[in-house]
Amino acid sequence: MEQQPYGYLIAAVIFFIGTVCALTRLRGGVLGFISLYFGNNINELPGFVLLFLVANSGLDPLQDLETAVGQIASALTLLTGIGLIVVIHRAARTAPVIAQTLDQGIGPGWREHRGGTIPVFQPVALLGPFFRRRGDVERIGNLRYGDAGRYNLLDVYRHRAQPDNCPVFIHFHAGGFTSGAKNSQALPLLYALASQGWLCISANYRLGRATAYPNTLIDAKKVIRWVREEAEAYGADVDAIFVAGGSAGGQMALAAACTANDPQFQPGFESADTSVAAAIAFYGYYGWPLPAFPPDAPPLFVLHGDLDTVVPVEDARAFVDKVQRESQNPVLYAELPGAHHNFDLFHSIRSEAVIDGVEAFTAWVLANR
DSSP: OOOOOHHHHHHHHHHHHHHHHHHSOOOSHHHHHHIIIIIHHHHHOHHHHHHHHHHHTOSOHHHHTTSHHHHHHHHHHHHHHHHHHHHHHHHHTHHHHHHHHHHHHHOTTHHHHHTSOOOSOOGGGGGTTTTOOOTTEEEEEEEEOSSSGGGGEEEEEEETTOOSSEEEEEEEOOSTTTSOOTTSSSHHHHHHHHHTTOEEEEEOOOOOGGGHHHHHHHHHHHHHHHHHHHGGGGTEEEEEEEEEEETHHHHHHHHHHHTTTOGGGOTTOTTSOOOOSEEEEESOOOOTTOOOOOTTOOOEEEEEETTOSSSOHHHHHHHHHHHHHHOSSOEEEEEETTOOSOTTSSOOHHHHHHHHHHHHHHHHHHHTO
16 A cells, blocks of 8 residues: 655645635634734745745655645645745735835935835845844843833843944833733844844833733833933933834833823823834734824834734724824824734844834934934
8 A cells, every 4th residue: 555645744734724824814713823823924934934845845746646645735735835925925015015105104205314215025034033133232131120020121232332322212012911021022123223223122011901001001101211211321312212012012102102291101200201202013902091192192103914813904094094183293004915913023024124114214203303
């Protein structure tokens, strides 16, 4: 009896399902879980999956076609390969979408501040998750900014040359207000900015959905206060503070931006200046208890995937539409084709374009402050 390549079939089925999840917006249940954790990784690392498919096909793929199991596995592998090409095509549309968003939101002059447009592909995207750190950046870990133990610790990322007057980029991690950690997300972005002379900060904050509000907002403001009181020693320009975050962290960044110097969210430090230059939300959460945005809120940049399985893209559209009608400052919205939640974890075609977009937006804000 001829041996059947069941190992080949199992791997082919797994990656076929993952690619289907990457190509679609499946929410809830088992497929929703797969889509969030496995499909998203395939969505951001399609090149690695293609290489695996080639390796999984073996040295003699024609031999697999001699068995029924091999034929099924080969067909699934072919369909997965076609799906991955679609994934790559969608990711390659990120750069032009972000460039168009910047053109419409702040005008084409942003190219002058950045020194050019946003490339569709950068070689670093091939590195995937393996080389997120940079040799010219140092991390100073676990600095205390509040009295909530490990939940009030932050990390500082800066260039090893230790320059002065660095603009500050504060990032709050995702996790639905119940999980996550400061050193686990957006590392490609933090290291890229620090390598270019920014002072980047990634902070923990108090977790627990039942007590999230207003604790998370208070913690966000404590981080801003810490920057103004302590970060000059690390080279910070305390008049150029940006706040950003992913998912729940995006909500925190937006909330902090629209409640600058509001004493009800600054217990014990009511007189501290917690204003910021701008806020950026990646796949943010726009529900409770996001405060109303005042007309003089700082510029905002919202980036959301049209296939997000955690926060529906319709929520992002509704939030941006409302704030754009109320704000006196630019509110930019980039809807990323084919993007899911957590699209900033690795070096990828999409995340590199997002980093370039953030650099362009922040450069414009700094030039026009």
